[in-house]
Amino acid sequence: MNHYALPPAGAYPLNKCLFRLKSDDGFRARFVKEPERVMAEAGLSPEERAALAAQDRDRLVALGAHPYLVFMAQFRLRMETDESAFEYF
Amino acid sequence: MPLVAAAACAHTPQLLVRPPTEDRDLVLRVHAAFARVKALLAATRPDAIAVVAGDHIEGFFLNAVPALGVFVGAECAGKFGRYDYRFRVHEPLARAILEDGIERGFDLLYSQEIPLDYAFFVPLHFTLPEPAPPIVPLFVNVYLPPQPTPRRCYQWGEALARFLAGRPERVALLASGGMSHFPGTDRYASPDFEFDRQLLERLKQGRGRELTRLTGADLDTAGNIELRTWLVLLGAVGDARADLFCYEPSWHHGNAVVAWSV
Numbered sequence: 001m002n003h004y005a006l007p008p009a010g011a012y013p014l015n016k017c018l019f020r021l022k023s024d025d026g027f028r029a030r031f032v033k034e035p036e037r038v039m040a041e042a043g044l045s046p047e048e049r050a051a052l053a054a055q056d057r058d059r060l061v062a063l064g065a066h067p068y069l070v071f072m073a074q075f076r077l078r079m080e081t082d083e084s085a086f087e088y089f
Numbered sequence: 090m091p092l093v094a095a096a097a098c099a100h101t102p103q104l105l106v107r108p109p110t111e112d113r114d115l116v117l118r119v120h121a122a123f124a125r126v127k128a129l130l131a132a133t134r135p136d137a138i139a140v141v142a143g144d145h146i147e148g149f150f151l152n153a154v155p156a157l158g159v160f161v162g163a164e165c166a167g168k169f170g171r172y173d174y175r176f177r178v179h180e181p182l183a184r185a186i187l188e189d190g191i192e193r194g195f196d197l198l199y200s201q202e203i204p205l206d207y208a209f210f211v212p213l214h215f216t217l218p219e220p221a222p223p224i225v226p227l228f229v230n231v232y233l234p235p236q237p238t239p240r241r242c243y244q245w246g247e248a249l250a251r252f253l254a255g256r257p258e259r260v261a262l263l264a265s266g267g268m269s270h271f272p273g274t275d276r277y278a279s280p281d282f283e284f285d286r287q288l289l290e291r292l293k294q295g296r297g298r299e300l301t302r303l304t305g306a307d308l309d310t311a312g313n314i315e316l317r318t319w320l321v322l323l324g325a326v327g328d329a330r331a332d333l334f335c336y337e338p339s340w341h342h343g344n345a346v347v348a349w350s351v
Contacts, residue, residue, distance in 0.1 A: 003274045003309055006234050012151060019150050023204070025168075057273065067273030068232050069146060079106070079170050086170070088109040089116075 246324020
């Protein structure tokens with residue numbers, strides 16, 4: 001089975017949004033403050049917005065998100081919102 | 090001249106940022122193995138370290154996805170939270186690798202400005218000797234199918250080694266990646282450690298060439314899509330035997346650090 005596939009073109013805005021959550025510090029900070037606004041600006045569909053707001057990995061992947069982008073966007077959001085969760089030892 | 094050192098390293102970011110989800114002692118054992126690579130690099134005094142790594146959709150997004158590439162800027166930089174890195178690039182060597190690679194039929198992407206992925210800087214954080222030699226970042230697409238085949242990666246490594254053998258610089262080759270892990274999937278907490286162990290046994294016997302028989306589907310199934318970076322190194326070191334510095338299976342990752350006698 002394929003764990004990683006070339007995402008469908010229709011999910012480009014969703015993957016771009018996840019990519020920026022992973023790699024763009026300014027974008028991630030704005031997302032933490034105003035998620036709905038940032039997701040709307042990123043051109044996400046209502047379905048995609050609901051899945052991302054809930055951080056529902058399975059739903060996001062079903063909508064065409066690349067699994068690694070979901071994983072690392074969530075990892076970086078945790079680093080942003082809970083500093084105590086890192087440099088633990 | 091021939092390679093002066095060759096090593097492969099895991100690069101999972103948890104080794105760097107140390108969240109409480111990780112086993113402290115295991116992480117420190119991997120750090121100790123990295124320290125052995127650092128000692129090897131210090132002892133072999135490379136003029137440049139060529140780092141083969143898989144981009145984690147950091148330098149290249151879906152706007153442009155190269156199979157194989159070379160960074161040919163003057164310096165490169167990458168960031169992961171508060172970890173902020175900048176490395177000098179051995180520009181003459183990088184350009185020469187690019188030009189020779191194209192000449193030999195490898196249609197390489199090149200860039201003078203893309204952000205460096207953690208797959209490059211996590212191993213360098215732990216293994217770069219002082220004073221730090223410049224690096225040459227070499228990209229392999231691992232996360233965005235269709236990726237280059239294991240055979241093609243091996244052939245690129247063979248061509249690279251042939252070319253470097255004729256250069257005046259002392260070059261160390263560092264492959265970053267692996268082993269089994271499945272980030273973002275249901276398999277995240279159940280990597281294929283048996284695949285890793287069998288593969289490492291083959292490498293210890295100098296049988297790296299056999300890995301060219303693996304398919305992309307084999308690598309995906311085993312959580313080893315990043316093994317493509319090791320395949321470049323294996324092409325470069327040929328039938329040299331691997332010296333296993335550590336294999337530390339964590340709850341999500343087969344952490345290996347390996348060196349080859351070159």
